[in-house]
Amino acid sequence: MTAAELPALTISELQPLLRGGAVSPGEVVDALQSRISEIEPQIDAYIALDFEAAKHEANAADLSLPLGGIPIAVKDIISVAGQRCTCASRSLSNYIAPYDATLIRKLKAAGAIPLGRTNMDEFAMGSSTENSSVKITLNPWDKSRVPGGSSGGSAAAVAAGAAFGALGTDTGGSIRQPAAFCGIVGLKPSYGRVSRFGVVAFASSLDQAGPLTKTTRDAALLMNAIAGVDPQDSTSLPEPVPDYTQLLGREIRGIRIGLPKEYTTDGIDPQVKAAVDAAVTQLQALGAEISELSLPHTEYAVAVYYVLATAEASANLARFDGVRYGHRTEGVANLVEHYERTRAEGFGAEVKRRIILGTYVLSSGYYDAFYLRAQKVRELIRRDFVEAFKKVDLLISPTSPVPAFKIGERTADPLQMYLADIFTIAANLAGICAISLPCGFATSESGTQLPVGLQLLASSLDEARLLQVAHAFEQSTDWHQRRPPL
Amino acid sequence: MAETTDLDVAYVARLARLQVSDDERRTFQAQLGDVLRYAAKLAEVNVQDVEAAAHAVPMFNVFREDRPRDWFTADEALQNAPRSANDLFIVTKVVE
Numbered sequence A: 001m002t003a004a005e006l007p008a009l010t011i012s013e014l015q016p017l018l019r020g021g022a023v024s025p026g027e028v029v030d031a032l033q034s035r036i037s038e039i040e041p042q043i044d045a046y047i048a049l050d051f052e053a054a055k056h057e058a059n060a061a062d063l064s065l066p067l068g069g070i071p072i073a074v075k076d077i078i079s080v081a082g083q084r085c086t087c088a089s090r091s092l093s094n095y096i097a098p099y100d101a102t103l104i105r106k107l108k109a110a111g112a113i114p115l116g117r118t119n120m121d122e123f124a125m126g127s128s129t130e131n132s133s134v135k136i137t138l139n140p141w142d143k144s145r146v147p148g149g150s151s152g153g154s155a156a157a158v159a160a161g162a163a164f165g166a167l168g169t170d171t172g173g174s175i176r177q178p179a180a181f182c183g184i185v186g187l188k189p190s191y192g193r194v195s196r197f198g199v200v201a202f203a204s205s206l207d208q209a210g211p212l213t214k215t216t217r218d219a220a221l222l223m224n225a226i227a228g229v230d231p232q233d234s235t236s237l238p239e240p241v242p243d244y245t246q247l248l249g250r251e252i253r254g255i256r257i258g259l260p261k262e263y264t265t266d267g268i269d270p271q272v273k274a275a276v277d278a279a280v281t282q283l284q285a286l287g288a289e290i291s292e293l294s295l296p297h298t299e300y301a302v303a304v305y306y307v308l309a310t311a312e313a314s315a316n317l318a319r320f321d322g323v324r325y326g327h328r329t330e331g332v333a334n335l336v337e338h339y340e341r342t343r344a345e346g347f348g349a350e351v352k353r354r355i356i357l358g359t360y361v362l363s364s365g366y367y368d369a370f371y372l373r374a375q376k377v378r379e380l381i382r383r384d385f386v387e388a389f390k391k392v393d394l395l396i397s398p399t400s401p402v403p404a405f406k407i408g409e410r411t412a413d414p415l416q417m418y419l420a421d422i423f424t425i426a427a428n429l430a431g432i433c434a435i436s437l438p439c440g441f442a443t444s445e446s447g448t449q450l451p452v453g454l455q456l457l458a459s460s461l462d463e464a465r466l467l468q469v470a471h472a473f474e475q476s477t478d479w480h481q482r483r484p485p486l
Numbered sequence B: 001m002a003e004t005t006d007l008d009v010a011y012v013a014r015l016a017r018l019q020v021s022d023d024e025r026r027t028f029q030a031q032l033g034d035v036l037r038y039a040a041k042l043a044e045v046n047v048q049d050v051e052a053a054a055h056a057v058p059m060f061n062v063f064r065e066d067r068p069r070d071w072f073t074a075d076e077a078l079q080n081a082p083r084s085a086n087d088l089f090i091v092t093k094v095v096e
Helices: A003-008 A011-019 A025-043 A051-059 A102-109 A152-159 A176-182 A216-226 A270-285 A298-319 A335-346 A349-362 A367-391 A414-419 A425-430 A463-475 B009-015 B022-044 B074-078
Strands: A046-048 A071-075 A113-118 A165-170 A185-188 A208-213 A256-260 A289-293 A394-398 A433-443 A449-458
Touching: A003 A025, A011 A025, A011 A216, A025 A051, A025 A071, A025 A113, A046 A152, A051 A113, A071 A152, A102 A113, A102 A216, A113 A152, A152 A165, A152 A176, A152 A208, A165 A185, A165 A216, A176 A185, A176 A433, A176 A449, A185 A216, A185 A463, A208 A216, A216 A433, A216 A463, A256 A270, A256 A367, A270 A289, A270 A394, A270 A433, A270 A449, A270 A463, A289 A367, A298 A349, A298 A367, A298 A414, A298 A425, A298 B022, A349 A367, A349 B009, A349 B022, A367 A425, A367 B022, A394 A463, A414 B022, A433 A463, A449 A463, B009 B022
Parallel strands: A071 A113, A071 A165, A256 A289, A256 A394
Antiparallel strands: A046 A113, A165 A208, A185 A208, A185 A433, A394 A449, A433 A449
């Protein structure tokens, strides 16, 4: 194993090398630094990198810990004490996080080294990372295309071997969809499984942080570190954290998987459909029992989401007023002008659009028709899943109806961009867990290979079984071993 | 369901304390009109006797002990402040 080969390893492949002394944590950081300096000019996955701080931590790494000496990239919305946390927004371009998010504290306690801030759609609002105020991240498989979003930098870095693993956040698909577009694994934990303390809030009833990794085993290892109740997040669930690797490798014979008929719509790209159909056949060959069922309120999920998520965002983003932190305008006559100009200068177009939509649906005269009604339909969507999980253990669908789209293709039409989230949004509304993993490729018109993601969904707190089935599928294929042509 | 043409971007932007340019106002008016027309399909759903779900996981009255603990110092709390003096945030004048 040469230093140049190290960054291609998975976390679980790197662990024994570190523990056995074949490589030192400092050498791992050095190898990653070389890889990043080669790859970063091609894909622009990172907003900030501090190798000196990482080497300092590497020298002090405790290799007896579960993730001792493993560098992990962090989406620029998760607080790491002393590092910039900009959410890819002009409004926070100089903001330094004064404390660690709970999941970072836990990740550090497990021995991992936070290394690098990954690019994202501003405040996690978007599905392509084109809404970053900093730069556009390119898809490592086809540099004319988006990496997905909003955790696009995390997904592109992991896919390109420029990170061993990364953290992202998922409010409506922002971990799973970029994982699908970049050909890696992305897990959205159940709502409340991972503390949101120190994660900049977008839509508080939907946000969850989770791992983006090369394999399902690596996702399980990161979940072992970051999951659990937190007294500083009253929505975190006080349930014990199992060892998420414990069911990996167990056979899946007899596990019941449901195929929601609403997820086999006409809008699915034929190559995506073929890859997902083949995955269903493969799971059947592994002994899973496949049956069709119905989630009757699926067609309302996108509408519910864009009412509730924007309403919550409009309230959450009220805090960016330029008083205690963040961008502040100068030369104003009064306080209202201070607020209006500070926010106009700090926020990009998509964030403004969502604040306006969210303020509208909460405003007098429209609250009942939009916000309250959307909350009720959300409850019906949640009940659909409760009923489904009485009949089956897991559900299956494409992660995205299409593979990675061209840069600029959807930016002029927000509604089309929103509809790209059609298969991922319901999991956030219902609070359940879901994973995306590679299940094949689509060939673009120009002949490039574009990864296709398979989504598996399970009921709240059933991550261990979700990972078991995902792992069984992964290990029976070689999709996860394909690497982009960089 | 309200008529979606009711959206007045300039008015709502004022409620949100957000200045929008004339270009932005026109663009957002058209784009958000599309989104609201799409969202109008929520009116089709029968929601009679359905409780509104604020969260997917119902949780009530989560308590913890109210004990003092170490947290930010004044210096740390002020480190990101655009303007500060005498251990205080400087705000834009609000009284004459």
